[in-house]
Amino acid sequence: MLWLFTAMYQLVYYSEQKDLVDRQRYDIVALGKAITNAESGQRGYLLTGHTLFLDTLERGRSETSTVMAKLDAQAQSLTLLRPGLQRIRQLVHQKFDILDQNIQVQLHAGEFSPHLSLSKDKGREVMKLIDDELLDLDRKLAHLRENFEHEIRKRMLASVVGGVLLGVVIIGVLLFSYRSTTLLLEQVLETQAVAKQASHQADHDLLTGLPNRRSVGVHLDNTYQLARHTSKQFAILFMDLDGFKLINDKYGHEVGDALLIEVANRFKKVLRQSDFLARQGGDEFILVVSNYLYRQELTQLAQRLIQLFSEPVMVLGLPLEIGVSIGIAEYPHHAKQVKQLLHVADKAMYDSKKSGKNRYSFGSETR
Numbered sequence: 001m002l003w004l005f006t007a008m009y010q011l012v013y014y015s016e017q018k019d020l021v022d023r024q025r026y027d028i029v030a031l032g033k034a035i036t037n038a039e040s041g042q043r044g045y046l047l048t049g050h051t052l053f054l055d056t057l058e059r060g061r062s063e064t065s066t067v068m069a070k071l072d073a074q075a076q077s078l079t080l081l082r083p084g085l086q087r088i089r090q091l092v093h094q095k096f097d098i099l100d101q102n103i104q105v106q107l108h109a110g111e112f113s114p115h116l117s118l119s120k121d122k123g124r125e126v127m128k129l130i131d132d133e134l135l136d137l138d139r140k141l142a143h144l145r146e147n148f149e150h151e152i153r154k155r156m157l158a159s160v161v162g163g164v165l166l167g168v169v170i171i172g173v174l175l176f177s178y179r180s181t182t183l184l185l186e187q188v189l190e191t192q193a194v195a196k197q198a199s200h201q202a203d204h205d206l207l208t209g210l211p212n213r214r215s216v217g218v219h220l221d222n223t224y225q226l227a228r229h230t231s232k233q234f235a236i237l238f239m240d241l242d243g244f245k246l247i248n249d250k251y252g253h254e255v256g257d258a259l260l261i262e263v264a265n266r267f268k269k270v271l272r273q274s275d276f277l278a279r280q281g282g283d284e285f286i287l288v289v290s291n292y293l294y295r296q297e298l299t300q301l302a303q304r305l306i307q308l309f310s311e312p313v314m315v316l317g318l319p320l321e322i323g324v325s326i327g328i329a330e331y332p333h334h335a336k337q338v339k340q341l342l343h344v345a346d347k348a349m350y351d352s353k354k355s356g357k358n359r360y361s362f363g364s365e366t367r
């Protein structure tokens with residue numbers, strides 16, 4: 001990571017250095033042009049005597065000193081230029097002295113003075129030296145530029161490789177954290193499912209899937225509280241199969257189990273949404289009916305439940321004959337407490353057994 005940042009930092013640094021070198025090369029050309037402009041102004045004046053050309057000379061002089069100042073400032077960061085610039089500065093002074101002298105000589109001694117011609121030769125010589133120095137400086141800068149370009153290419157490659165590596169690392173971390181999160185989520189969901197299953201198993205009978213004895217207690221308590229506060233009635237139908245032991249003994253527990261499942265399914269078929277059916281244990285079932293108006297509805301329901309087993313029940317290919325004895329207790333008519341009500345219903349169921357089985361009986365009032 002640090003390596004990538006270093007490479008990127010250096011990339012920016014070398015790019016800036018390269019731009020600086022480009023500006024210096026441009027200024028070196030500009031310097032040469034400014035001196036030449038000044039020289040052509042001087043020459044024009046010498047040839048024509050027009051003072052207009054003196055303006056060109058002065059403009060060239062001022063451009064020259066501006067560019068020289070720029071180059072000096074840039075040389076602060078590039079020490080390599082300093083000696084060359086120092087020499088150029090001296091030569092430029094010399095050059096402008098000669099230009100000025102030529103003008104003075106012509107003004108005082110005339111155009112064809114021997115001093116003037118000597119001075120012209122000297123001027124050309126100095127200009128040649130300036131050009132050579134400028135060329136040398138440009139060569140050095142061109143070489144420096146190449147070096148910077150080479151460094152830039154290296155840092156670009158390093159940045160690209162570093163970027164790709166960093167990308168791979170980031171993707172790897174993201175994938176890893178995604179995978180861990182998914183695994184964690186799966187574990188949480190699994191734990192929740194196990195907890196839900198455990199809670200379902202605690203409240204339900206494993207064989208038939210119906211609510212178990214524990215649920216009967218909870219449901220009856222809730223129904224009782226609601227009925228008490230709303231002054232409504234509800235009924236318990238206590239149901240016990242007739243002749244179940246015989247089937248168990250004759251065909252074995254496997255058939256007995258299958259029969260219990262079938263019985264539960266048949267009971268469900270005649271129930272309404274609001275009815276609550278549970279397996280109390282063994283071959284006993286409890287039905288809580290809380291949505292009825294007349295006792296007659298209970299007798300009709302009991303008859304339908306008994307009717308379910310009027311024909312032999314086919315289980316695992318066996319025609320099994322069973323019946324159901326039912327005891328009915330109503331709140332608040334038969335009892336005003338849940339426990340008593342259950343007792344009344346149980347007793348009524350035994351009354352049905354005693355009076356010949358496969359029938360229903362209502363409980364007797366308890367006070």
Ligand SMILES: Nc1nc2c(ncn2[C@@H]2O[C@H](COP(=O)(O)OP(=O)(O)OP(=O)(O)O)[C@@H](O)[C@H]2O)c(=O)[nH]1
Nearest residue numbers: 240241242243244245246248253254256257282283
């Ligand atoms: N297959 C099986 N049998 C069970 C289960 N739970 C209890 N039993 C048996 O169910 C029988 C219930 O006994 P009873 O109610 O006396 O049998 P019954 O033949 O219906 O007798 P009555 O009620 O007098 O008609 C017993 O033999 C228990 O062993 C179970 O989950 N599966």
